[in-house]
Amino acid sequence: MDFAFTDTQNELAERVGKFAQARIAPHTRQSDARGSYRPGLLAELGAEGLFALRVPREYGGRELDTVSTGIALAELAAADLSVCFPVLNAALVGGVLAANGTPAQLAEWLPPIASGQAIVALALTEPTHGTDAANIEMRAEPDGDGWVLTGEKTSIMAAVYATHALVFARTGEAGAHGVTAFYVHLDAAHVEREQLTDLGCRSGGRGRLVFDGLPVGTRDVVGAPGRGFVEVMRGFAVSRAYISLMAVAVGRAALDEAIGHAGRREAFGQPIGRFQSVAFPLVEHATMLHAARLVSYEALCVADAGGDPRLPANMAKWWAPKAAVEAVHQALLTFGHLGWTEEGPIAQRLRDVIGLQLADGTAAATKLTVARKLLGRHAAP
Ligand SMILES: Cc1cc2nc3c(=O)[nH]c(=O)nc-3n(C[C@H](O)[C@H](O)[C@H](O)COP(=O)(O)OP(=O)(O)OC[C@H]3O[C@@H](n4cnc5c(N)ncnc54)[C@H](O)[C@@H]3O)c2cc1C
Structure with a gap:
């Protein structure tokens, strides 16, 4: 090791x-x-x-x-x-x-x-289907040799910047097996965009993409028709480990700032870091983030070695964003009133990192995957 x-x-x-x-x-x-x-x-x-x-x-x-x-x-x-x-x-x-x-x-x-x-976007989520993405309703209706895409994708990161998107749409039966993945140019004549007003990650361009009959052909299909969800999505197994590392990095940056502050700020004639109630929470959050980082990299190491990263990646994804939110919160408290203001970096980090508890699956969605691996499908929720 x-x-x-x-x-x-x-x-x-x-x-x-x-x-x-x-x-x-x-x-x-x-x-x-x-x-x-x-x-x-x-x-x-x-x-x-x-x-x-x-x-x-x-x-x-x-x-x-x-x-x-x-x-x-x-x-x-x-x-x-x-x-x-x-x-x-x-x-x-x-x-x-x-x-x-x-x-x-x-x-x-x-x-x-x-x-x-x-610039690419990943367009899976719909207004009424997030966690149950296998039931998406966006239609790819047959049209000559190809299809036309009609429907709405929402909560799509970088939607306002993207020139292209990997779009998941229904070409067949209900459920996961009727979904096809298309790589498309977001042609303004057939795709409307609208930026959402968010709590955090405000410059990330999260938005709605409304498709109004965008023509697509077999040359735009990724993998095989009907295999978009069950095969193409497999390639996203490492995504949850990447997002976990992003969360850990935000948490660590905030903790570093808080640790610096604890050495500079004085109360009762000494640096506040000399109070255990200031230093020990920082130690605890640094430990949690360190461990979450290791699980995340373990998932990526497994993937690089050709293995299945889903167990550590999903463990990381329910935990790392939560650990990061808690670490940034503690950093904010360490800064006192200076942490509460948007003039410093901590408030924005807190608003931003909460989004990672939702992006690419909530804690519930990722724990479902872990539960099925640990307990077996027959005994898991
Ligand atoms: C910052 C950010 C970036 C994102 N980027 C993208 C992107 O680029 N592309 C994209 O396609 N999507 C993106 N999303 C959407 C994201 O993938 C969804 O928000 C996520 O999958 C959850 O779906 P939902 O929001 O519809 O919640 P819902 O599925 O409506 O869930 C609502 C609540 O119910 C719980 N829940 C639902 N089902 C179950 C269940 N079976 N068991 C237990 N609890 C359950 C959830 O945990 C959650 O707490 C992004 C979201 C955010 C916030």
């Missing part, structure tokens, strides 16, 4: 960390207040190769392992959680397309994702 990153992974962490602190962190508050990324940010992320992480080299990508991808996402999250989402989407969708596309599809789809010319 080896808990160390490789030299290459450490270099990646250093490089992305420096970029994030120089080019993202100084703009975090303004982007949040404006509800959008600063102009030019997406192009800079592309130039840094951050959309190319999981795209194979032959299509212009960096073909990194999932551990390295988690490292890069964590560095971005520490600077501004909102910035992670288009990078996360490119890693997930790029990886899924690479695993399921034909050579002709990959040659067309992947180079623009790697370069950042194509």
